[in-house]
Amino acid sequence: METLPRKFLILKLIVEEFIKTAHPVGSNTLLEQYNLDFSSATIRNEMFTLEEEGYIEKPHTSAGRVPSVKGYRYYIEHLKSDNRAKNIKSKIKNFIEDNSQTMHIDQIIDECCQIISNMTNLVSVVMGPDGSKEKIAKVELIRLNSSTAIVVFITDSGYVEHKIINVPSGSKIEELEDCVHIINKRIAGISLNESDVALKSVQLVLSEHIKNYQMVYNAFAQAFLHFASERISYYGKNNLLSQKDFADIQKMKKVAKILEDNNIWKSFDNEYEGINVSIGKESNVTDLEDISVVSTKLKLSESNSGTVAIIGPTRMDYSQVIDALEYLSDTIDELVKKKEK
Numbered sequence: 001m002e003t004l005p006r007k008f009l010i011l012k013l014i015v016e017e018f019i020k021t022a023h024p025v026g027s028n029t030l031l032e033q034y035n036l037d038f039s040s041a042t043i044r045n046e047m048f049t050l051e052e053e054g055y056i057e058k059p060h061t062s063a064g065r066v067p068s069v070k071g072y073r074y075y076i077e078h079l080k081s082d083n084r085a086k087n088i089k090s091k092i093k094n095f096i097e098d099n100s101q102t103m104h105i106d107q108i109i110d111e112c113c114q115i116i117s118n119m120t121n122l123v124s125v126v127m128g129p130d131g132s133k134e135k136i137a138k139v140e141l142i143r144l145n146s147s148t149a150i151v152v153f154i155t156d157s158g159y160v161e162h163k164i165i166n167v168p169s170g171s172k173i174e175e176l177e178d179c180v181h182i183i184n185k186r187i188a189g190i191s192l193n194e195s196d197v198a199l200k201s202v203q204l205v206l207s208e209h210i211k212n213y214q215m216v217y218n219a220f221a222q223a224f225l226h227f228a229s230e231r232i233s234y235y236g237k238n239n240l241l242s243q244k245d246f247a248d249i250q251k252m253k254k255v256a257k258i259l260e261d262n263n264i265w266k267s268f269d270n271e272y273e274g275i276n277v278s279i280g281k282e283s284n285v286t287d288l289e290d291i292s293v294v295s296t297k298l299k300l301s302e303s304n305s306g307t308v309a310i311i312g313p314t315r316m317d318y319s320q321v322i323d324a325l326e327y328l329s330d331t332i333d334e335l336v337k338k339k340e341k
Contacts, residue, residue: 004079006038010046011055012079015067019317022244024064069279069314072292076277076318085323088119092328100335105300106159109332110233113308116324117236121243122312123259127269128159128231134192134304139224141180146173151180151220155192159300161231163224168215175210179220182206196225232262245290245313258287259311268295269307275322275329280314292316296325299336 004012013034014025027043030036036043047065050056055071058064067075092112099108106128113124128134140152144164152162167173182205190198199221206213237259246252258264264285268278278293294316295309308328310321 006042007046007049008074008079010043011050011067011071012075014047014050014056014065015071015075015079016081018066019315022315024059024062024066026064029064069281072279072314072318073277073282076279076322080319080322082319083323084317084320085327088116088320088324089327091115091119092324092331096331096335100338104160105332105336105339106161106306108335109298109300109306109308109328110235112328112332114235116310116321116328117239120310120312120317120321120324121236121239122310122316122321123237123240124235125265125268125309125311126233126235127266127307127309128161134159136187136190136192136195138188139180139184141177143173149173149176151224153224156189156301159304159306165219168212168219171212171216175212175216176220178210179206179213179216182209183220199224232265234259240311240313243313245315251290254287255291258291264288265293265309265311268293268309273297275325277318277322290314292318294318294321294325296329298329298332301336301340 010030013030017025017029017033027040027047030043031040047056050071051058051065054068055074056065057068059066092115095111095115096108099111103111110126113126116122117124135156137154137156140154142150142152144150147167149165149167150162151165152160154160165176167176183199183202186202186205187195187198199217203213203217206217210216240246240255240259241252246255264287267285268276274296276295278288278295280292281289283291283293290313291311292314293309293311295307297305298308299305308325310316310325312321
């Protein structure tokens with residue numbers, strides 16, 4: 001930290017103090033908290049320069065300063081702290097060591113994202129692989145009772161999803177088992193993008209084997225097509241609503257609304273490698289001006305990948321989140337290589 005130009009040392013401290021407290025930062029706060037070797041007047045002069053250059057800004061209701069989007073961007077690219085996710089990485093490491101032999105890659109990713117959400121108090125979004133590249137491997141049925149079952153969908157990359165199905169009135173669970181068996185024979189190897197056409201093509205076959213085939217088929221098809229199209233999971237949604245930044249009721253309503261909009265988060269499912277950070281207004285999405293998104297691609301197999309995004313206020317701890325996602329990406333990459341050997 002001593003090697004930083006004084007101006008950018010002060011910017012780093014302002015960003016990290018604001019991330020920690022959510023309160024605008026003044027020169028006296030920096031002097032008291034960090035035992036700096038220069039005077040309050042010197043700090044104020046540097047803060048004036050930082051404000052003039054657009055790295056920090058003054059809120060209407062405070063004499064202190066807060067980082068701007070430009071300030072956060074400079075912090076991320078030049079000033080962020082190292083190894084801020086030490087505890088998160090340790091927990092992920094232990095979880096994977098205990099479960100890598102018994103769980104699919106997608107299940108491990110889901111659990112690791114739950115760990116990140118719990119330990120950062122942020123939201124994780126997991127987006128499944130591109131449906132145009134994924135093919136259906138098989139469908140399995142697990143009975144829960146005489147009227148309810150879990151249908152498990154498995155793709156060729158090992159991606160797994162399950163849906164609960166209630167057997168329609170007047171039908172039997174055995175008919176659902178027959179339906180799955182017939183469909184399994186005819187959709188293996190079909191891409192997810194073509195699954196709706198493939199499903200419709202087997203209705204005639206079903207009608208010859210199942211008495212109430214239409215009701216059973218509809219129950220199954222609804223679950224299957226939801227799996228094929230949505231494939232997006234959220235962890236820690238309530239974390240965002242509990243942030244100080246969204247204490248205002250109108251902001252809270254807006255955050256709650258955008259957390260239900262899958263299309264917003266799908267826009268962050270891109271082909272770029274490495275860590276991608278979108279800070280507030282940088283996203284060009286009107287509803288996200290107070291929200292940042294840190295995302296990365298994760299391998300599900302040598303030929304396919306998904307995306308994980310961490311969502312939080314622009315005041316999120318970027319050092320910690322980026323460190324955690326870099327570790328998760330590297331660890332999953334190594335795990336995929338081991339499994340495919």
